[in-house]
């Protein structure tokens with residue numbers, strides 16, 4: 001019986017570029033009431049977006065990383081928003097596409113930009129090379145962490161630092177740096193005089209935008225801390241003293257300061273990537289927006305936060321304004337999509353500024369009024385924690401609110417609503433095999449072939465160039481055809497990445513057999529969407545597939561596409577191998593070393609991710625492994641005389657190892673601490689978050705040593721893996737060089753995890769000897 005479509009048809013793409021303060025709030029509001037048929041996508045160059053209000057205190061060591069950063073991944077999941085982790089590098093406004101650094105262009109109907117600003121005057125000679133810019137913040141924080149580690153390692157060494165820029169941000173950062181380092185030196189038994197800190201400012205007074213009392217108070221705080229303030233000094237050059245490694249800062253009024261590190265916190269400048277975009281920009285290169293936050297040039301492009309200038313209400317570039325724009329932007333994006341009149345927003349002129357002065361105190365400054373006290377600091381802490389609490393513990397999954405039906409469209413004369421996108425009528429059923437229309441497929445294929453290099457192969461007699469009922473390929477004489485197929489639903493919602501992950505997963509079987517990929521067919525299911533959206537999705541999927549196939553050196557020769565409730569993908573992969581050199585699961589010999597190329601934990605991590613309980617950075621680290629092809633590892637194993645090999649996937653390490661042991665008539669001993677594990681996997685296991693296949697995989701526990709059942713790594717033996725690594729048995733004599741080669745070729749976490757032992761029946765014994773496992777792997781690396 002044909003199944004009727006129950007999911008909404010995707011007809012509109014709203015793309016948010018940059019996960020700044022404003023967009024974080026938009027995501028939260030959107031998550032409370034998503035619009036059916038409207039797909040939200042966040043393009044962000046990072047998953048942990050820093051909250052500016054907590055930045056100085058984070059530097060001072062008062063907040064943890066998680067307290068001071070918004071994790072965009074669970075937030076995007078809450079908003080039912082696709083997350084694409086990449087950097088926007090340009091816009092194709094005519095075609096309504098965002099150009100990305102590593103992804104294919106991302107199509108939009110409605111675009112919103114919140115990518116922040118960069119510190120101005122980085123163009124001063126030497127600044128870009130030798131100064132640490134305040135933005136991007138993650139780079140600043142990395143350098144800061146390195147500096148802390150350096151002080152911890154050599155606390156007795158004198159340290160001279162400089163901050164350039166005496167606005168509120170620069171002053172707060174200077175105080176925070178001083179506070180943290182003085183405390184650190186004290187804890188390490190060193191005098192505060194080991195630290196010399198300079199603050200260089202081009203103006204006559206610090207924090208010129210704040211009132212007189214605040215400015216004086218800040219100057220006094222800096223003086224009392226012994227910070228050397230240099231006013232009326234515009235930095236004109238920074239150079240490196242090669243002999244000492246110090247940076248020499250030269251000011252226009254004659255200042256010369258030598259320092260070990262230099263922070264660049266000058267006023268906000270516009271990001272360079274927008275300059276040729278075609279959007280209307282102000283003199284400084286910021287996007288001009290009207291009161292509705294629409295750009296002046298393109299009504300379907302919005303902008304907010306530092307990157308935008310409200311032409312009728314210009315305000316300083318400050319996080320407080322970016323935050324205020326969140327609700328009106330969210331509201332106007334919804335209204336625009338629904339063809340409703342947009343609402344103007346007028347930011348307030350004066351705002352409360354709570355400026356940290358260190359030692360648990362802050363200045364509360366609004367208009368002409370200021371007060372400094374510990375109370376102001378507690379107040380700031382409370383406000384900031386309340387703000388961040390909005391992005392934590394979000395109800396995700398079955399508990400989240402069901403999508404509301406959109407209000408009926410209401411068009412106002414004079415406004416530019418979104419051109420209505422036709423809903424296919426009637427909704428598609430599955431009676432036609434749920435096939436995607438041929439026009440969508442042809443258009444997607446044509447675009448991919450234009451944009452990406454393809455693998456050409458003489459083995460293809462009839463393929464995509466000359467489409468027919470089936471592909472026809474030849475196999476070299478004397479070679480065996482090795483075939484495998486796999487198919488699964490999307491575990492990441494970025495189709496370009498998902499295609500690469502899926503392909504790696506499917507090709508894993510070929511590599512595990514010692515075969516080379518020959519030809520591939522794709523099975524794609526795209527979610528219900530208008531034909532234009534289907535074309536885009538197919539384009540993204542085929543682009544990812546083509547990218548992966550280029551590495552595998554195998555052409556795509558055919559496939560089948562359907563529509564369904566969700567994105568799903570599979571590949572039928574043909575490989576070729578000499579029948580004599582096939583790597584089998586059988587063949588392990590007692591004494592062989594067991595080498596695993598990739599860390600475990602994808603099952604539990606992605607199960608946690610589905611519930612919004614995995615940290616974004618854990619999933620990003622996992623994805624990096626999921627994208628690492630098994631190809632080179634297979635060649636390394638073959639070159640080192642591997643006696644057996646398999647790819648670790650759905651049955652987990654224990655399940656797949658048992659298959660090898662059964663086939664080989666052997667047993668194995670594994671050292672639990674030697675198992676490479678993905679960051680966060682132990683946390684999610686401890687939290688009881690398991691993939692749905694896990695209970696079935698636990699059946700393998702009958703063959704596994706139970707003495708270590710309470711060990712934190714034990715459950716990961718049964719964790720189902722997607723796009724997992726290879727597990728091979730390698731003769732003991734070759735194990736060290738094999739592991740060293742794996743590390744050299746990028747499999748940094750590959751490890752000897754145990755040994756094959758003689759046995760009548762398959763079994764996995766466990767040891768949990770940390771020292772032994774470290775020794776084992778260190779020896780192997782050396």
Ligand SMILES: Cc1cc2nc3c(=O)[nH]c(=O)nc-3n(C[C@H](O)[C@H](O)[C@H](O)COP(=O)(O)OP(=O)(O)OC[C@H]3O[C@@H](n4cnc5c(N)ncnc54)[C@H](O)[C@@H]3O)c2cc1C
Nearest residue numbers: 018020021045052087088115116134169305306318319320
């Ligand atoms: C040291 C320091 C302290 C500060 N302290 C305060 C303070 O206490 N209070 C205050 O109100 N303001 C403060 N500010 C200013 C504040 O940081 C900014 O005004 C605020 O961050 C602007 O928010 P936003 O949403 O515009 O952008 P951001 O917070 O800068 O967010 C932009 C996001 O977009 C991402 N992004 C950037 N480019 C791209 C791209 N091309 N593609 C994809 N993603 C991209 C970034 O990684 C980031 O996640 C401080 C600034 C500094 C430097």
